[in-house]
Amino acid sequence: MNFSPAIEELIEALRCLPGVGPKSAHRMTLHLLERDREGAQGLAAALSQAVNKVDHCRRCRNFTELDICEICTDPRRDATTICVVETPADVLAIEMSGSYKGIYYVLMGHLSPIDGIGPQEIGLDLLHQRVVNENVCELILATNPTVEGEATAYYLIDLLQEEGVKVSRIAHGVPLGGELEYVDGSTLAHAISGRREVD
Amino acid sequence: MNFSPAIEELIEALRCLPGVGPKSAHRMTLHLLERDREGAQGLAAALSQAVNKVDHCRRCRNFTELDICEICTDPRRDATTICVVETPADVLAIEMSGSYKGIYYVLMGHLSPIDGIGPQEIGLDLLHQRVVNENVCELILATNPTVEGEATAYYLIDLLQEEGVKVSRIAHGVPLGGELEYVDGSTLAHAISGRREVD
Numbered sequence: 001m002n003f004s005p006a007i008e009e010l011i012e013a014l015r016c017l018p019g020v021g022p023k024s025a026h027r028m029t030l031h032l033l034e035r036d037r038e039g040a041q042g043l044a045a046a047l048s049q050a051v052n053k054v055d056h057c058r059r060c061r062n063f064t065e066l067d068i069c070e071i072c073t074d075p076r077r078d079a080t081t082i083c084v085v086e087t088p089a090d091v092l093a094i095e096m097s098g099s100y101k102g103i104y105y106v107l108m109g110h111l112s113p114i115d116g117i118g119p120q121e122i123g124l125d126l127l128h129q130r131v132v133n134e135n136v137c138e139l140i141l142a143t144n145p146t147v148e149g150e151a152t153a154y155y156l157i158d159l160l161q162e163e164g165v166k167v168s169r170i171a172h173g174v175p176l177g178g179e180l181e182y183v184d185g186s187t188l189a190h191a192i193s194g195r196r197e198v199d
Numbered sequence: 200m201n202f203s204p205a206i207e208e209l210i211e212a213l214r215c216l217p218g219v220g221p222k223s224a225h226r227m228t229l230h231l232l233e234r235d236r237e238g239a240q241g242l243a244a245a246l247s248q249a250v251n252k253v254d255h256c257r258r259c260r261n262f263t264e265l266d267i268c269e270i271c272t273d274p275r276r277d278a279t280t281i282c283v284v285e286t287p288a289d290v291l292a293i294e295m296s297g298s299y300k301g302i303y304y305v306l307m308g309h310l311s312p313i314d315g316i317g318p319q320e321i322g323l324d325l326l327h328q329r330v331v332n333e334n335v336c337e338l339i340l341a342t343n344p345t346v347e348g349e350a351t352a353y354y355l356i357d358l359l360q361e362e363g364v365k366v367s368r369i370a371h372g373v374p375l376g377g378e379l380e381y382v383d384g385s386t387l388a389h390a391i392s393g394r395r396e397v398d
Contacts, residue, residue, distance in 0.1 A: 018226060028217055
């Protein structure tokens with residue numbers, strides 16, 4: 001015996017959330033139906049809204065509901081310094097550290113030829129164009145200190161070698177093998193201020 | 200700096216799920232937007248569907264999409280034996296143990312005067328009526344072996360004392376202080392077969 005189809009479908013649908021297995025999905029479903037139907041409806045609306053409204057910024061590829069995101073259009077930010085990160089979560093982590101006033105470029109991933117993710121898939125061609133066409137003084141590489149993140153950083157260093165732009169890598173105060181998203185703000189601030197120019 | 204409003208709303212909305220704190224909600228939101236927008240849309244649809252379609256069975260108060268649930272209308276089940284449980288999850292746990300062929304009555308809670316939950320809120324009046332008006336031979340009390348569950352069981356024993364119906368309590372093979380939902384099938388089967396009549 002199982003629950004009715006609508007309940008089974010909800011249990012199954014909740015499995016799309018990271019870290020939610022069959023037991024948690026089951027528990028969440030009964031909790032919502034028994035005690036928080038309003039919350040469930042709110043969640044359904046928030047999911048539809050986010051999926052329909054949130055797209056990538058045309059300039060930096062970060063998530064935004066606007067055509068060009070608030071960071072890219074903020075006149076108080078230094079548009080000549082671009083920090084290259086892998087994900088929107090990394091942008092938030094750096095913003096939280098309060099140590100950076102430039103703009104970003106979000107790769108939405110890293111180079112991973114085995115998964116068919118080459119330079120175009122992570123927007124390196126667009127970034128290259130921006131460096132060539134715009135007034136960019138410095139590019140800070142803040143990809144994750146993992147094998148793929150390092151490979152992506154070195155690819156960018158190679159690509160931009162002839163463009164005469166200053167390219168720096170955030171300092172390895174960030175523990176190696178970790179994910180940028182989980183580093184505390186002061187370590188991140190340290191890593192940004194201690195960046196070294198690539199020669 | 201925060202994410203755009205639609206993202207922030209989704210992070211907040213995910214907090215209605217049990218066991219999901221700010222960090223998980225954050226991680227889930229970015230996972231859905233970056234890698235599983237289809238899953239997010241499916242989840243939104245499943246949530247709306249479950250909230251709109253799933254209601255309580257008119258006879259046993261269990262969750263169902265029908266007017267009267269499949270267990271209550273199943274002619275192969277012994278309708279003279281009613282097992283009283285606290286939640287739909289308990290019904291599923293007992294069904295999984297495969298040791299019970301009667302029908303159920305789901306209280307959707309337990310007596311808790313301090314929270315304003317009295318006999319009517321958990322449908323004890325309807326259960327009483329059914330015992331009086333229908334051909335009920337035995338009532339198995341399978342409320343949780345917690346203080347509130349025991350209190351609910353004793354209230355029912357008192358209430359039904361004069362109705363001449365056999366009232367039994369599942370055996371305490373179930374560990375005391377635990378929740379029925381998490382007990383393994385064979386312990387539950389043991390508890391059901393070892394039930395003792397209340398005298």
